[in-house]
Amino acid sequence: MLFANRKNLFRSALAFPAALALSPAAMAEPKTYVIDDEHFSIVFEIMHIGYAPVMGMFRQVEGEFVYGEEARELSSGQLVFKSNSVYTNHEKRDDHVRGTDFLSSKKYPEITYTVTDFETTGENTxxxxxxxxMLGQTKPVVLDVTLNKAAVYPFGHEEYTLGISASTTLKRSDWGMTYGLDPAMVGDEVTLRFGFEAIRESGMF
Structure with a gap:
């Protein structure tokens, strides 16, 4: 996933318990984590004429955040992905989705999600x-987030890594994307699911 200046894209403090024992001083100091672009998925699902959902994904996504183990709270952050990287396993449909009826990728090449608040709901949620x-409009969206694992990676880079899942449902019409709603050819509700690993920064990037 090729984005310029990846260190300025996504910064936050993430509120989840640590799975690795650290000294009090180390735990008190927030650390920067970079989303691993080899282990990141954002998948969307939308109904087609009421028969079955069409599923797709965005293949170019980047971000980073600051995780404070002791504070355990999410204060800010930003995620950025390329709208023209949309993929639904159908070339003609992909071109349509990139066009003016949907994402208008030429005019709006990036979609961003900027964190404004966080609420703890459980030990790791x-x-x-x-x-x-999106499409030049900004609307609030709430993500349900789960920390799946926090530990040193068992091979490869062997860095301390977080594994995170998130999901939400939104209405595309809230951003002015109304193609196919009347008649009901394409659903309004879009389900988004995220899954990614994030590596604690240690000079590797």
């Missing part, structure tokens, strides 16, 4: 509130 900017 929370609700992230943020602003989703």
């Amino acid at each position: 929370g609700k992230v509130t943020g602003d989703l900017e």
Whole structure:
């Protein structure tokens, strides 16, 4: 996933318990984590004429955040992905989705999610509130977030890594994307699911 200046894209403090024992001083100091672009998925699902959902994904996504183990709270952050990287396993449909009926990728090449608030809901779960900017409009979106694992990676880079899942449902019409709603050819509700690993920064990037 090729974005310029990846260190300025996504910064936050993430509120989840640590799975690795650290000294009090180390735990008190927030650390920067970079989303691993080899282990990141954002999948969307939308109904087609009421028969079955069409599923797709965005293949170019980047971000980073600051995780404070002791504070355990999400204070800010931003995620950025390329709208023209949309993929639904159908070339003609992909071109249509990139066009003016849907994502208008030439005019709006990036979609951003900027964190504005966080609420802890469980030992390893929370609700992230943020602003989703798409098609030149910004609307609030709440993500249900789960920390799946926090530990040193068992091979390869062997860095301390977080594994995170998130999901939400939104209405595309809230951003002015109304193609196919009348008649009901394409659904309004879109389900989004995220899954990614994030590596604690140690000079490797």
